[in-house]
Amino acid sequence: RKRIGVLTSGGDCAGLNPVIRSVVLRADTYGWEVLGIRQATHGLMSDPPQATVLNPKDMNPLLTAGGTMLGTTNKGNPFAFPMADGTLEDRSEEIIRGYHQLGLDAMIGVGGDGSMAILRKLAQQGNWNLVGIPKTIDNDVGVTERSVGFDTAMNIATEALDRLHFTAASHSRVIILEVMGRDAGHIAISAGIAGGANIVLIPEIPYSLDKVCAKLKERQEQGKTYSLIVVAEAVKSVGGEAITVTDGGGECRLGGVGQHLSEQICDRQVADTRVTVLGHVQRGGIPSPLDRLIGSAFGVAAVDLIAAGEFDRIVTWQNRKVVSVAIKDAIAHYRDVDPYGTLVKTARGLGIYLGD
Numbered sequence: 095r096k097r098i099g100v101l102t103s104g105g106d107c108a109g110l111n112p113v114i115r116s117v118v119l120r121a122d123t124y125g126w127e128v129l130g131i132r133q134a135t136h137g138l139m140s141d142p143p144q145a146t147v148l149n150p151k152d153m154n155p156l157l158t159a160g161g162t163m164l165g166t167t168n169k170g171n172p173f174a175f176p177m178a179d180g181t182l183e184d185r186s187e188e189i190i191r192g193y194h195q196l197g198l199d200a201m202i203g204v205g206g207d208g209s210m211a212i213l214r215k216l217a218q219q220g221n222w223n224l225v226g227i228p229k230t231i232d233n234d235v236g237v238t239e240r241s242v243g244f245d246t247a248m249n250i251a252t253e254a255l256d257r258l259h260f261t262a263a264s265h266s267r268v269i270i271l272e273v274m275g276r277d278a279g280h281i282a283i284s285a286g287i288a289g290g291a292n293i294v295l296i297p298e299i300p301y302s303l304d305k306v307c308a309k310l311k312e313r314q315e316q317g318k319t320y321s322l323i324v325v326a327e328a329v330k331s332v333g334g335e336a337i338t339v340t341d342g343g344g345e346c347r348l349g350g351v352g353q354h355l356s357e358q359i360c361d362r363q364v365a366d367t368r369v370t371v372l373g374h375v376q377r378g379g380i381p382s383p384l385d386r387l388i389g390s391a392f393g394v395a396a397v398d399l400i401a402a403g404e405f406d407r408i409v410t411w412q413n414r415k416v417v418s419v420a421i422k423d424a425i426a427h428y429r430d431v432d433p434y435g436t437l438v439k440t441a442r443g444l445g446i447y448l449g450d
C-alpha cells in the first residue's frame with residue numbers, strides 16, 4: 095500500500111482544497127493513504143514532521159472551501175531560510191529527512207513556478223518522487239493555459255468592475271481598479287474585457303499617460319460620463335516616473351500604482367477619480383466551478399502519474415486536456431500576456447486603450 099504526501103506552497107488561492115480532495119479521492123481508488131503536510135515544506139522541517147492522514151470520507155466540504163486546509167507559506171526558502179538572528183541557513187536536509195521519516199512513496203506539490211523550482215531541487219537532492227500541480231492567481235506558470243486559482247481571481251476582479259460601473263456612473267467619476275498578478279497582466283486584461291473597462295494597463299505593454307488622459311477626455315466629449323480603468327499591480331511607472339512598491343512576499347504590502355495614476359489624472363484636471371485596490375480579496379472565497387473542475391482534473395492526473403511511476407513532472411491544461419510535462423520545462427517558460435495574442439486583439443477591437 096502506497097503512502098503519498100500532498101502539500102500546498104506559496105500564496106494561497108481558491109481551488110487548493112478541491113485539489114486536495116481530488117488527490118485523496120483518487121488515491122483511495124488505488125487503496126493508498128494520503129498524508130497532508132502542514133504549512134508547505136515547513137511541516138517537514140519539524141521533528142516529528144507535521145502531517146495528517148487525510149480521510150476520503152472527510153473530503154466533500156473541501157469542494158467549496160477557499161484557501162488551503164493544509165496551510166501554506168510563501169516565506170522561507172529552505173535553501174536560504176531566515177533564522178531568528180537574521181542569518182540565512184540551508185535547512186533543506188531537515189525537510190528532506192521529513193519526507194523519508196513519514197515513509198512517503200511520492201509527494202504531490204501544489205505551487206507556482208517559485209515553489210516548483212524549490213520542490214524540484216529538494217526532490218533531486220533528497221531522492222523524492224515528485225509530481226507537481228500548478229496553482230496561482232497570476233496564471234504565469236509556463237506551458238499550462240490555466241493554473242488553479244486564476245479563474246476565481248478573474249471572476250472576483252470582474253465582479254468588482256460590475257459593481258464599480260454603477261457607482262462610477264452615479265457620480266460621473268473615473269474609477270481605477272488595481273488588481274494583483276505579480277509580474278503579469280493576466281487578471282487585469284481578462285477582467286478588464288469581461289468587466290467592460292475602458293482602459294487596461296498591463297506590464298507587458300508600455301502606455302502613455304497622455305493617451306490615457308486623451309482617452310478619458312474623448313469619452314467625456316462623447317457624452318460618456320464615467321470611465322473604468324484596470325491597472326495591474328506590476329505596472330511600475332506613471333507618466334514616466336518609476337513607482338516603488340513593496341513586492342509580493344514583503345512584510346508591508348501597499349497598493350501603489352492605482353494611487354499614483356489617480357493623482358496624475360487628478361493633477362491634470364481630467365476627472366474626479368477614485369481608487370479601489372482589490373488586494374487579497376482576489377485570493378479568497380468559494381472556488382469558481384472552473385477552478386473546482388481544473389483542480390479536480392489535476393488531482394486525479396497527478397495521482398495517476400504516481401501510479402504510472404512518472405516523476406519530476408507537472409500536470410498542465412492544454413487544449414482542454416490535462417497533459418504532463420517535465421517540471422523543468424514548465425518553470426523555464428514564464429507565461430506573460432502575449433502582446434499579439436487574442437486577448438490583446440480583443441481588447442483593442444473593443445476600443446479599450448491598452449497602451450501602444
Ligand code: F6P
Pocket residue numbers: 105168230231232274275276327341342343344347377
Ligand atoms: O502570487 C500571488 C500573489 O497574490 C500576487 O498576485 C501578489 O503579487 C502576491 O502574491 C502577494 O503576496 P503576499 O500574499 O505575500 O502579499
